[in-house]
Amino acid sequence: MLKIGLEMLGRLPASTVPTLPNLESAMTNTVVMFPTNGVGFGHFTRMLALAKRMRGEDPELEIVFFTTMPTLHILKEAGFPAHHVSGPKYFKGLDNAKWNGLLEEELCVCFDAHRPSMFIFDGAFPYRGMLRAVAAQSSMKKIWMRRGTFRSGSSIPVDSISHFDLIVHPEDSVPLPATEVDHGVETLTCPPIVLLDDHELLSREAARSRLMIPSDAIAVYVQLGAGEINDIDSEVRLTVEALTSRNDIHVVLGESMIGERLEVSLPRVHIIRDYPNSMYFDAFDATVLAGGYNSFHEVRHASMPALFYPNMETGMDDQLARCKVAESEGWGIVLEVRSKESISKAADELFSRIGSIEGSSVESGALSLARQLATYLDS
Numbered sequence: 134m135l136k137i138g139l140e141m142l143g144r145l146p147a148s149t150v151p152t153l154p155n156l157e158s159a160m161t162n163t164v165v166m167f168p169t170n171g172v173g174f175g176h177f178t179r180m181l182a183l184a185k186r187m188r189g190e191d192p193e194l195e196i197v198f199f200t201t202m203p204t205l206h207i208l209k210e211a212g213f214p215a216h217h218v219s220g221p222k223y224f225k226g227l228d229n230a231k232w233n234g235l236l237e238e239e240l241c242v243c244f245d246a247h248r249p250s251m252f253i254f255d256g257a258f259p260y261r262g263m264l265r266a267v268a269a270q271s272s273m274k275k276i277w278m279r280r281g282t283f284r285s286g287s288s289i290p291v292d293s294i295s296h297f298d299l300i301v302h303p304e305d306s307v308p309l310p311a312t313e314v315d316h317g318v319e320t321l322t323c324p325p326i327v328l329l330d331d332h333e334l335l336s337r338e339a340a341r342s343r344l345m346i347p348s349d350a351i352a353v354y355v356q357l358g359a360g361e362i363n364d365i366d367s368e369v370r371l372t373v374e375a376l377t378s379r380n381d382i383h384v385v386l387g388e389s390m391i392g393e394r395l396e397v398s399l400p401r402v403h404i405i406r407d408y409p410n411s412m413y414f415d416a417f418d419a420t421v422l423a424g425g426y427n428s429f430h431e432v433r434h435a436s437m438p439a440l441f442y443p444n445m446e447t448g449m450d451d452q453l454a455r456c457k458v459a460e461s462e463g464w465g466i467v468l469e470v471r472s473k474e475s476i477s478k479a480a481d482e483l484f485s486r487i488g489s490i491e492g493s494s495v496e497s498g499a500l501s502l503a504r505q506l507a508t509y510l511d512s
Contacts, residue, residue, distance in 0.1 A: 160272055163195040163249040169256035170202040170220060173389060175427050176255040177202045179278060182328040184213060186503035199243050204390055207408055216243050233262030240266035249273055251510055259293045267296055274298050280426060294318055299509065303498055305426065306458035321505060324498035325430040328409050340416030344403050346383050354420040356387035356428060357442060368442060368471050372421055375480040377401050418487045424452030434495045438486035440466045440479050464490045
């Protein structure tokens with residue numbers, strides 16, 4: 134220890150560091166997963182769902198996360214080690230070029246330390262620093278998981294796609310378009326990915342006890358990104374008022390762990406700030422949601438009657454088309470134009486659906502993909 138201390142102070146010359154092993158011939162049974170941080174938890178949740186199933190299929194497999202998401206405590210609870218680099222907006226005076234250089238260096242350190250045989254990225258746009266780091270790993274299999282397909286006119290450069298050996302497209306409620314640009318990279322699809330299996334949900338009694346919801350009440354889960362709860366004209370406030378106009382209704386507002394905290398002081402209104410909120414789904418009788426991918430498929434998996442407020446301005450993500458499938462399947466109501474009157478009417482219709490939705494059998498996309506990737510890793 135004295136020698137190390139003197140070396141750090143410059144009083145003794147630093148010890149010679151052994152040369153790193155030849156990474157090309159020393160790959161380990163390790164997968165590095167890189168979920169980016171988007172507006173919500175979509176990329177992170179898909180990667181965590183896949184990681185859990187891959188570990189279940191091969192307990193000897195080491196899975197290491199490298200992420201810009203700040204929620205590392207979730208990975209710790211799940212038993213996955215992680216490297217973290219904050220996104221560029223968190224650094225002062227660090228432009229994108231310098232941040233990509235930082236990302237490249239940190240990811241190279243991660244590769245040197247773990248020598249993974251597979252790298253999986255989940256994000257809408259690959260970072261240049263990441264692409265430079267993976268390009269140096271010729272023996273490592275590189276996979277990009279991305280919802281949707283690469284359509285003609287996409288802003289994603291084709292040379293970004295060519296850095297990967299395999300593209301994974303999780304399916305949606307609507308078929309994937311058949312107009313993908315010819316990028317020359319192998320692709321595969323899997324059913325929609327959700328994080329929790331049925332046995333991982335809290336029981337109705339346990340979930341209601343945690344949320345302090347009476348056992349004889351009707352509970353509705355609400356997660357909307359439209360407006361502030363304390364703005365009396367916002368969609369979320371109008372929705373809460375429409376639901377709680379009945380005295381037997383309790384509303385549970387979902388609060389994102391990476392978002393601002395909600396300040397709510399309304400009767401029979403509760404807040405969840407947990408992950409994943411879907412662990413509480415057996416406590417609820419119905420839900421009101423936007424039309425995002427993860428929430429949609431979690432509720433579909435849970436067979437819960439739902440009222441959807443699709444966001445019509447989400448670019449490539451067609452929330453309206455996705456939510457219309459819920460209508461056609463009989464468990465969803467879609468409200469495109471929201472006002473106090475239309476929300477109140479839709480809430481009444483939602484109440485009428487409670488108890489009438491039959492359970493459905495939905496294939497686990499994460500498990501299906503884990504098995505496909507195990508075969509791909511061995512090929």
